[in-house]
Amino acid sequence: MSAITIADVGERKRIAAKRRDLILSIASPLGLLAAWEIAARFHLIDVRFFPAPSSIVLALVSAAQSGELLDNTAVSLERLIFGFLLGGVPALILGIVMGISRPVRAFIDPLIAATYPIPKSAILPLILLIFGLGEMSKVVMVAIGVFYPIAINATAGVLQISRIYLDVGQSFKAGRWETFRTIALPGALPFIMTGVKLGVGLGLILIAIAEMMGAKSGLGYMIWSAWETFAVERMYVGLFMIAIIGFVLTLGLNELERWLIPWKTNS
Amino acid sequence: MEDKLLIKRDGARAAAAARPAKIRIRNLHKHFGPLRAIEDVSIEIAEGTFFVIVGPSGCGKTTLLRILGGLEQVTSGTVELSDAAPGRPHYSMVFQGDSIFPWMTVWDNAAYGLRMRRAPKDEIEHVVRQWLDRTGLTRFAHHYPHQLSGGMRQRVSIARAFANDPEILLMDEPFSALDEQNKTILQQELLRIWEADKKTVVFITHSVDEAVTLGDKIMVMTASPGRTKTIIDVPLERPRHVLELRHDPRYGEIVYGIWGQLKDEVERARD
Numbered sequence A: 001m002s003a004i005t006i007a008d009v010g011e012r013k014r015i016a017a018k019r020r021d022l023i024l025s026i027a028s029p030l031g032l033l034a035a036w037e038i039a040a041r042f043h044l045i046d047v048r049f050f051p052a053p054s055s056i057v058l059a060l061v062s063a064a065q066s067g068e069l070l071d072n073t074a075v076s077l078e079r080l081i082f083g084f085l086l087g088g089v090p091a092l093i094l095g096i097v098m099g100i101s102r103p104v105r106a107f108i109d110p111l112i113a114a115t116y117p118i119p120k121s122a123i124l125p126l127i128l129l130i131f132g133l134g135e136m137s138k139v140v141m142v143a144i145g146v147f148y149p150i151a152i153n154a155t156a157g158v159l160q161i162s163r164i165y166l167d168v169g170q171s172f173k174a175g176r177w178e179t180f181r182t183i184a185l186p187g188a189l190p191f192i193m194t195g196v197k198l199g200v201g202l203g204l205i206l207i208a209i210a211e212m213m214g215a216k217s218g219l220g221y222m223i224w225s226a227w228e229t230f231a232v233e234r235m236y237v238g239l240f241m242i243a244i245i246g247f248v249l250t251l252g253l254n255e256l257e258r259w260l261i262p263w264k265t266n267s
Numbered sequence B: 001m002e003d004k005l006l007i008k009r010d011g012a013r014a015a016a017a018a019r020p021a022k023i024r025i026r027n028l029h030k031h032f033g034p035l036r037a038i039e040d041v042s043i044e045i046a047e048g049t050f051f052v053i054v055g056p057s058g059c060g061k062t063t064l065l066r067i068l069g070g071l072e073q074v075t076s077g078t079v080e081l082s083d084a085a086p087g088r089p090h091y092s093m094v095f096q097g098d099s100i101f102p103w104m105t106v107w108d109n110a111a112y113g114l115r116m117r118r119a120p121k122d123e124i125e126h127v128v129r130q131w132l133d134r135t136g137l138t139r140f141a142h143h144y145p146h147q148l149s150g151g152m153r154q155r156v157s158i159a160r161a162f163a164n165d166p167e168i169l170l171m172d173e174p175f176s177a178l179d180e181q182n183k184t185i186l187q188q189e190l191l192r193i194w195e196a197d198k199k200t201v202v203f204i205t206h207s208v209d210e211a212v213t214l215g216d217k218i219m220v221m222t223a224s225p226g227r228t229k230t231i232i233d234v235p236l237e238r239p240r241h242v243l244e245l246r247h248d249p250r251y252g253e254i255v256y257g258i259w260g261q262l263k264d265e266v267e268r269a270r271d
Helices: A002-041 A053-065 A068-100 A102-115 A120-131 A135-159 A163-171 A176-214 A219-228 A232-260 B011-017 B061-068 B106-110 B112-116 B121-134 B150-163 B180-197 B208-214 B249-270
Strands: B021-032 B035-046 B050-054 B076-081 B091-094 B168-172 B200-205 B217-221 B228-233
Touching: A002 A053, A053 A068, A053 A232, A068 A102, A068 A135, A068 A176, A068 A219, A068 A232, A102 A135, A120 A135, A120 A176, A135 A176, A163 A176, A163 B091, A176 A219, A176 A232, A219 A232, B021 B061, B021 B200, B035 B061, B035 B076, B035 B200, B035 B228, B050 B061, B050 B208, B061 B076, B061 B168, B061 B200, B091 B150, B106 B112, B106 B121, B106 B150, B112 B121, B112 B150, B121 B150, B150 B168, B150 B180, B180 B208, B200 B208, B208 B249, B217 B249, B228 B249
Parallel strands: B050 B200, B050 B217, B091 B168, B168 B200
Antiparallel strands: B021 B035, B021 B076, B217 B228
């Protein structure tokens, strides 16, 4: 009896806390924008470098009307999604297999450890050389960025699964596939989600860099060409769009995490 | 193989002894490198017996159970389990401490064994419902383990093992992490559940009280390396009531007798 009431109160508290977290996480960027607008209006900051958000909104509207904004955003998002799939899916599989199989781990681990510290932006020229100026080079850049955090976290996630759960699986005669599906994957999922979030963040950084250097479309290109023509408002429009994408992706991934991992207590 | 077995008849449990052996362990040795965990253990456990193993910590009792459960290999000797009825598993294990999957609901945890052996859907539905009911978990079927108390989580673990409908239940100190009240309640529930269909149980504990409360036969193990010190019959009638038992003068006598056997071993284990 008492257990049910305690669980209910706990549940209600958790829902209230979730709602509060959501409100706070929307309030902070809005507050920053308001402060910026006021500072620009009263010339507390140099509007040549920090134009008021309202003038940026005007630039955003005109960029949106010309279709330029939507096209560039769509192109960047497309590269991000394909890159995420190209890097994330193999990373997930390899990471879990590394966690399960000691020999595979011994074989692959040094390769990951040796290549992981190379700054991903530093290999952009090489990627451009190999894949040319087309779509593939941008997609590959994102894929490389996404690959490491997901692979590393998936391995760590499998390795931290308590031995007793594997004993239970063995005791109930779970086969290889069932052990993977019912123990290794769900047990590692909280870690994998952390890897996915890190990977998406890195992917966003790398897509911007790649588009500045070797592209004729995308938000990174838009920002770079704005710099070249000193169209500061347009530059901010590009930055703003990237920030929005990052923000929406983070919210979406947090929701996905709550849905995928309902047993995680502190989400 | 069963009918050829010769089982020592010993008065009080003659009826139980007449039943065929479910588990036969012969000259079992288990070494971990230089460490001799179990040395020359031979026991026969009749079908339907609640067999309890007590011993000082580190005496190899958990290792013995893990060998029975197929989680460890023997160094030498044989372990025979009589053939399971077709479609039924040999054994299910209730582990010490938290072993239910945090990522599954109570229902999915209880259904795990049946799903792993691909039982038909309606059978799973029926059996799991029945066991959640018997363990008082029906209302918590869709809760996750982190929403339950320690006592309830251990009940889920028991429901998972029983729902699998094994020939033999292996229980490794299932109540040792619980507080005294919860332990007493769960012991009573286990007795009630067990007395309903009398499966063969091998139960590990370090508590002499628990051993006498639950067991038909109690094997006392020596300190490391683990050997059989003695096997004692518990002539207390069933059904048993955990609290009423403590009134019974025979209960105190049996507990006292086992302590006499165990005392030296506990002291040796401390050296």
